Amino acid sequence: MVKRVLVTGGTGYIGSHTVVELLEAGYDVVIVDNLSNSERSVLKGIEKITGRRVPFHKADCQDETAMRRIFRQHGFDAVIHFAASKAVGESVEKPLLYYRNNLSSLMNILTLMRECGVPNLVFSSSCTVYGQAEKLPVSERTPRREATSPYGNTKHMCEDIIRDSVAAYPEIRSIALRYFNPIGAHESAEIGELPRGVPNNLIPFVTQTAAGIRPMLSVFGDDYNTPDGSCIRDYINVTDLAKAHVVAVARMTEGRMKAPFEVFNIGTGRGVSTLEVVRTFEKVNNLKLNYKIVGRRAGDIEAVWANPSYANEELGWKAEKSLDETLRSAWKWQQHLDNKKHK
Ligand code: NAD
Ligand code: WQD
Numbered sequence: 001m002v003k004r005v006l007v008t009g010g011t012g013y014i015g016s017h018t019v020v021e022l023l024e025a026g027y028d029v030v031i032v033d034n035l036s037n038s039e040r041s042v043l044k045g046i047e048k049i050t051g052r053r054v055p056f057h058k059a060d061c062q063d064e065t066a067m068r069r070i071f072r073q074h075g076f077d078a079v080i081h082f083a084a085s086k087a088v089g090e091s092v093e094k095p096l097l098y099y100r101n102n103l104s105s106l107m108n109i110l111t112l113m114r115e116c117g118v119p120n121l122v123f124s125s126s127c128t129v130y131g132q133a134e135k136l137p138v139s140e141r142t143p144r145r146e147a148t149s150p151y152g153n154t155k156h157m158c159e160d161i162i163r164d165s166v167a168a169y170p171e172i173r174s175i176a177l178r179y180f181n182p183i184g185a186h187e188s189a190e191i192g193e194l195p196r197g198v199p200n201n202l203i204p205f206v207t208q209t210a211a212g213i214r215p216m217l218s219v220f221g222d223d224y225n226t227p228d229g230s231c232i233r234d235y236i237n238v239t240d241l242a243k244a245h246v247v248a249v250a251r252m253t254e255g256r257m258k259a260p261f262e263v264f265n266i267g268t269g270r271g272v273s274t275l276e277v278v279r280t281f282e283k284v285n286n287l288k289l290n291y292k293i294v295g296r297r298a299g300d301i302e303a304v305w306a307n308p309s310y311a312n313e314e315l316g317w318k319a320e321k322s323l324d325e326t327l328r329s330a331w332k333w334q335q336h337l338d339n340k341k342h343k
Contacts, residue, residue: 002026002027002028003027003028003077003078003249003253004027004028004029004030004074004075004076004077005022005027005028005029005030005076005077005078005079005080005249006029006030006032006070006071006074006076006078006079006080006118007019007022007029007030007031007032007079007080007082008031008032008033008061008079008080008081008082008083008105008109009032009033009038009081009082009083009084009124010029010031010032010033010054010056010082011031011033011035011038011039011040011042011043011056012033012037012038012082012083013038013182013192013193013194013238014082014124014179014182014238014241014242015031015033015038015080015082015083016038016042016045016046016191017186017191017238017239017241017242018080018082018241018242018245018246019031019046019054020046020049020050020186020191020242021239021242021243021245021246022245022246022249023046023050023052023054024050025246025250027246027249029054029055030054030055030056030057030070030074030076031043031054031055031056031057032056032057032059032061032067032070032083033056033057033058033059033083034058034059034060034061034083035058036085037085037086037196038194039194040056040058042191042194043056045186045190045191046190046191048188048190049186049188049190049191055074057070060105061081061083061104061105061106061108061109062100062101062104062105062108063108064108064111064112067108067109067112068112068115068116071112071113071115071116071118072116075116076116076118077118077119077120077253078118078119078120078121078122078249078252078253079109079113079118079120079121079122080121080122080124080245080249081105081106081109081121081122081123081124082124083105084101084102084105084124084154085097085098085101085102085151086151087151087200088128088149088151088152088200088299089149089200090151091149091150091151091152091154092149092150095150098150098151098154099150099153099154102151102154102155102158103154103157103158103161106123106158106161106162107161109121110161110162110165110172113172114169114171114172117171118172119171119172119173119252120172120173120174120249120252120253121162121172121173121174121175122174122175122176122177122245122248122249122252123158123159123162123174123175123176123177124177124179125155125158125159125176125177125178125179125263126152126155126178126179127178127179127180127181127234127265127267127304127306128147128149128151128152128155129144129145129147129152129155129156129159129178130142130144130145130178130304131144131145131146131147131148131152131301132145132301132302132303132304133145133304136271136303136304136305137234137267137269137271137304137305137306137307138265138304138305138306138307139265139307139309139310140178140263140264140265140310144156144159148299149299159176159263162174162176162261163261166260166261167260167261170260172260173252173257173260173261174260174261174262175248175251175252175257175261175262175263175264176261176262176263176264177241177244177245177248177263177264177266178263178264178265178266178306179236179241179266179267180233180234180235180236180265180266180267180268180304180305180306181201181202181233181234181235181236182235182236182237182238182241183202183203183235183236183237183238183326183327183330184203184237184238184239184321184325184326184327184329184330184333185238185329185330185332185333186238186239186329186333187239187329189329189332189333189335189336190336192329192330192333192334192336192337193238193333194337198214202233202274202277203235203277203327203330205217206277206278206281206289206330207330207331207333207334208334209289209290209291210281210285210287210289210331210334211334211335211338215290216290216291216292217278217289217290217291217292218291218292218293218294219274219275219278219291219292219293219294220274220294220295220296220297220300221293221294221295221296221297221300222275222293223296224296224302224303225302226273226302226303227273228273228275228276229275230273230274230275230276231273231274231300231301231302231303232271232272232273232302232303232304232305233271233272233274233303233304233305234267234268234269234270234271234272234304234305234306235268235272235277235323235326236266236267236268236319237319237320237321237325237326237329239321240268240319240320240321241266243317244264244266244311244315244317247315247316247317248264248315251315258314264310264311264314264315264317265306265307265308265310265311266306266308266311266317266319267305267306267308267319268305268306268308268319269305269306269307269308269309269319270305270323271303271304271305272323277323277327278291280323280324280327281327281330281331283324284324284327284328284331285327285328285331
């Protein structure tokens with residue numbers, strides 16, 4: 001029987017790429033999104049790539065009644081819960097919005113999973129839970145650090161809520177995927193990241209600068225204790241990341257989990273500096289980027305990258321796409337957006 005997966009936040013950046021990979025792997029998918037940080041037009045992009053129209057509910061995961069209706073209407077085998085507010089800076093200004101949205105959405109999902117007999121949850125966690133680790137790369141056994149933002153704290157708390165819930169309620173189980181820095185877009189350029197306003201993240205800022213939407217990229221700091229002085233991250237292609245979710249759903253629905261709550265790092269295992277990103281972007285797309293070095297950004301950590309061997313060996317998942325290919329896809333997506341605007 002075809003398995004049916006509820007994808008919350010499914011019109012968002014990572015959610016939309018995951019929906020495509022789920023459909024291509026033969027799953028049925030239902031999307032719930034409140035469109036607070038995405039557009040309905042994403043559904044068209046998904047349809048163009050896959051040839052399938054995905055059932056969509058505009059609903060808020062905080063609305064337990066609406067969500068109950070959706071759970072009862074469809075009957076799911078698994079939930080992938082992406083829906084959350086995710087801007088670190090905004091979370092400092094509006095902590096209650098972040099705690100309310102990210103915690104109560106998750107608690108509703110867990111409640112309804114129990115009530116409606118849906119055993120499996122994949123949860124979007126983040127490398128933010130490691131903070132600045134003492135030893136690099138970080139493995140799943142690296143201790144989590146106290147969060148430096150309300151957003152980061154919600155990921156920490158959500159992991160704990162899931163851990164405690166699966167321990168108390170044997171009818172549910174969960175895999176938390178700790179993403180490193182997802183970047184790039186689907187190779188078709190039909191879907192990608194849609195930042196609203198001035199982007200916070202590096203890659204959309206880079207592509208918007210290359211497109212002339214922003215005059216200049218600021219590289220935050222060149223005095224870190226790294227080979228070229230700029231920060232180091234583990235940039236993971238969004239399609240590779242999406243595939244990790246498909247593998248996680250299969251592991252759960254096929255009864256291959258080794259514990260009721262499992263955590264995996266989803267990264268490439270390669271640390272790349274901000275300046276290396278800039279230079280690679282210029283090289284693979286054959287253009288010059290306007291950038292300057294400025295002071296450090298408050299709250300930035302110096303360096304983090306994953307040890308992904310547990311995911312490689314245990315999940316059978318591995319990041320495949322190169323940084324070159326990924327940065328080409330990011331630029332192609334930006335050009336697609338610009339073309340659409342001028343039509
Ligand atoms: P996104 O903002 O593009 O997608 C999230 C989607 O959830 C959006 O479409 C938004 O409209 C929706 N949403 C938010 N609150 C909702 C609610 N209460 N009910 C229904 N829909 C709601 O973000 P993304 O980058 O795709 O991130 C997806 C998940 O991955 C989030 O949980 C995020 O915290 C996590 N994550 C993201 C990154 C990253 O760098 N992008 C890294 C680590 C973890
Ligand atoms: C990457 C690097 C910046 C913008 C954030 C969240 C984290 C996770 C991923 C969700 C850093 C540098 C950036 C710019 C720059 N999200 N940079 N100029 O900070 O690693 O992580 O997104 O869980 O929780 O904190 O990602 O893309 O903002 O920055 O020099 O204009 O690029 O200093 O070194 P970050 P990012």
